[in-house]
Amino acid sequence: MYNPRIKSLTDTLFDLYYPEHIQRLSRRHWSPVVIAEKAAAFLAEGQGNRILDIGSGVGKFCIAGAQLFPDVQFYGVEQRETLYNFAVAARDSIGLKNVHFIHDNFTHIDLDAYDNFYFYNSFFENIDEQDRIDHEIAYSASLYTYYTRYLYSALDKRPRGTRLVTFHSLEDEVPPSYRMVHRSDDLVLKMWIRQ
Ligand SMILES: C[S@@+](CC[C@H](N)C(=O)[O-])C[C@H]1O[C@@H](n2cnc3c(N)ncnc32)[C@H](O)[C@@H]1O
Known part of the structure; x- marks a missing residue:
């Protein structure tokens, strides 16, 4: 079972x-590889690709998912340019063609252009003063x-069948129109489908 205190050998190798x-x-x-793979498997089964x-940080979810599902297109939007650059470099050194990174704030892109969504508690850094990624923003x-309400509203407008995976989320961004269809034993990984 996933233990957040222990870094797996797979993650150690991936992080190289x-x-x-x-x-x-x-x-x-960054998402542990085992979590990224489980999340990607659920999202890849949804409608659309x-x-x-x-x-998307340094791209771990997208890259791990794209390696398993070459016919699915993985997109990541990241506000920090340095992290975006590391994601692009990792993708290019692996040579993946089905991963696309965007350097932007997620509120500036058209969320309707995507079918299914992964969310690793990205906005929590605004209310948590410990272990911040950096002090650049x-x-x-x-x-x-603001971000939570924006995402809640965008997710609520998505068509029935839209899939969402949350990891370590407080669930403030998950509208009641989404039904939880799976959760991990430790409750940190949750899978949802828009009804
Ligand atoms: C917890 S990390 C997760 C990274 C990646 N999803 C993963 O699973 O490995 C959250 C990331 O969200 C980014 N982020 C936070 N708010 C954002 C926003 N409004 N627009 C784009 N990226 C944002 C942060 O810069 C950070 O890299």
Whole structure:
């Protein structure tokens, strides 16, 4: 079973695609490979074949998923340019053609262009003062609320059958129109379908 305190050998090997300071952030900020693979399997079974990671960091979810599902297109949107650059470099050194990274705030892209969504508690950094990724961006509780409401509203407008996976989420962004169809024993990984 997944234990957040222990980094698996798979993650240690995966993290070699990144420089050391990015590897050090891995256990807390990037999806473990086993979680990314489970999430990708659920999302890949949904309608359509475009999966978006909202806040894609250095691209672990997209890259791990894309390796398993070459016919599915994985997209990641990331606000930090440095992380976006590391994601692109990792993708290119592996040579994956079905991963696409976007450097932007997720509120600036058309969420209707995607079919299913992955969300690793990306907005929590605004209300958690511990272990921040960096100090390059402004954090605030009002940003947490703004982003959360924005995503809630966008997800609510999605068609029936839209799939969502949340990891370590407070669920503030999950509208009641989504039914939880699976959760991990430790309750951190949840899979949802729009009704
Ligand atoms: C917990 S990390 C998860 C990274 C990746 N999804 C993964 O699973 O490995 C959350 C990421 O979301 C990004 N993020 C937070 N708010 C964002 C926003 N409004 N638009 C785009 N990216 C955002 C952060 O910069 C951070 O890299």
